[in-house]
Amino acid sequence: MNRTAPISRWPRRFGDALRDNRPAIAVVQWAFVGLYLVLLIVPALVPADDASGGVLHSLGRFAEALFWGVWWPGVILSVMLIGQFWCGLLCPDGTLTEFASRHGKGGKIPGWLRWPALPLAAFAVITVFEYALQAHDTPRGTLLAVGTMSALALACGVFVGRGKRVWCRYACPVGGVFSLLARCAVLHFRVDRSAWDAAPRPIPKPVDCPALLDVRRLRSNEKCNMCARCSGHRNAVALAWRAPGEEIAALREDEARPWEAAGIVFVLIGLLYGALYWQHSPWHHALLASGLPAVPAAVAAVLLPALVLGGGTALLLAAASGGRRLTATRLAYALIPLGGFGLFLGAVEHALHILHDEGFVVAPLLPWLRAAVLLPATLWSARAGCVILRDGTAARTGFIAGSAVLALAWQFAPHSFAA
Numbered sequence: 358m359n360r361t362a363p364i365s366r367w368p369r370r371f372g373d374a375l376r377d378n379r380p381a382i383a384v385v386q387w388a389f390v391g392l393y394l395v396l397l398i399v400p401a402l403v404p405a406d407d408a409s410g411g412v413l414h415s416l417g418r419f420a421e422a423l424f425w426g427v428w429w430p431g432v433i434l435s436v437m438l439i440g441q442f443w444c445g446l447l448c449p450d451g452t453l454t455e456f457a458s459r460h461g462k463g464g465k466i467p468g469w470l471r472w473p474a475l476p477l478a479a480f481a482v483i484t485v486f487e488y489a490l491q492a493h494d495t496p497r498g499t500l501l502a503v504g505t506m507s508a509l510a511l512a513c514g515v516f517v518g519r520g521k522r523v524w525c526r527y528a529c530p531v532g533g534v535f536s537l538l539a540r541c542a543v544l545h546f547r548v549d550r551s552a553w554d555a556a557p558r559p560i561p562k563p564v565d566c567p568a569l570l571d572v573r574r575l576r577s578n579e580k581c582n583m584c585a586r587c588s589g590h591r592n593a594v595a596l597a598w599r600a601p602g603e604e605i606a607a608l609r610e611d612e613a614r615p616w617e618a619a620g621i622v623f624v625l626i627g628l629l630y631g632a633l634y635w636q637h638s639p640w641h642h643a644l645l646a647s648g649l650p651a652v653p654a655a656v657a658a659v660l661l662p663a664l665v666l667g668g669g670t671a672l673l674l675a676a677a678s679g680g681r682r683l684t685a686t687r688l689a690y691a692l693i694p695l696g697g698f699g700l701f702l703g704a705v706e707h708a709l710h711i712l713h714d715e716g717f718v719v720a721p722l723l724p725w726l727r728a729a730v731l732l733p734a735t736l737w738s739a740r741a742g743c744v745i746l747r748d749g750t751a752a753r754t755g756f757i758a759g760s761a762v763l764a765l766a767w768q769f770a771p772h773s774f775a776a
Contacts (some may be wrong), residue, residue, distance in 0.1 A: 476533025
């Protein structure tokens with residue numbers, strides 16, 4: 358008996374179950390919308406309670422813990438490991454924009470909204486100003502940062518598209534990062550082109566893909582929201598396992614985009630490092646105290662380390678690739694595991710800050726936590742880079758060494774925990 362068969366069949370069955378239980382999923386989706394709106398709006402309206410009540414001394418503190426300490430790191434990790442199921446099944450913004458699109462004006466998608474770099478560029482701008490203004494530290498700041506995105510998603514659904522998630526496909530800033538991270542996932546919807554073309558008549562109706570994907574030619578997790586509506590279509594589409602990072606290693610020349618590589622280097626790695634960690638460094642505080650206006654100084658304090666670390670990473674890729682532009686671009690994708698786990702680590706450390714502010718001693722855990730996260734991430738990126746480089750011991754050694762140096766930057770990143 359083949360004991361691995363049930364394991365290999367499980368994803369297909371799970372995908373089919375999601376497809377067949379849309380009404381139950383809709384109930385869960387709207388329950389998430391209700392919980393999300395309560396936790397987003399109510400804390401911003403209710404005055405903070407006295408801080409003597411413990412960890413949950415106010416609803417605002419609870420909302421911060423849930424949004425930034427549980428939801429954000431949990432979603433990042435899930436997207437990297439299993440794909441964008443959060444986006445397709447649970448995300449309140451996705452539910453709202455699709456609902457609005459089914460009852461909205463059904464307008465055409467403007468050309469500027471189709472600019473492929475828009476989500477990642479928007480994420481970079483939002484990150485800079487969110488951390489410059491410390492918007493995620495208060496209930497009203499969370500309402501401004503997160504609520505604005507929900508309002509834009511709702512407006513996009515009202516005016517653009519007909520029953521689709523145009524916002525999720527073309528404009529969601531967080532989706533710009535998730536599109537990168539999902540390339541690492543071990544689950545994907547695999548399309549058997551021969552089975553698709555050989556499907557018996559009558560041909561079933563086209564898949565109602567909310568992300569507007571051409572399912573027949575689907576090769577990547579990049580924009581797939583994992584909603585499972587296409588599962589089993591023409592007996593050719595199925596949720597399936599794949600090796601970690603398989604999509605990164607198999608990138609074709611036309612799929613390796615220089616602008617996306619720049620986003621990996623300067624946003625996923627450089628900017629998020631500056632926003633999540635550098636604010637605790639003495640140089641950051643020195644720049645804030647330099648006499649410059651507060652907001653420009655805070656923006657500069659985030660952008661400076663982003664440019665330095667991003668520039669150093671770009672030099673690493675150029676050296677490892679021997680100056681070959683396409684190879685350097687493909688190698689940038691190999692750094693997604695390391696950059697993604699760096700983002701995850703920063704999100705987890707924000708949760709530790711919440712515990713630290715409530716009197717818990719977390720400083721002794723920090724080095725071990727960082728090492729436990731960064732070691733597998735470094736090995737993952739190094740392996741992906743070696744697969745891309747194939748031949749050339751010196752190039753592979755250089756890439757592995759550079760990945761290790763990047764990991765050390767996260768391992769010894771500044772923090773504000775007292776021992």
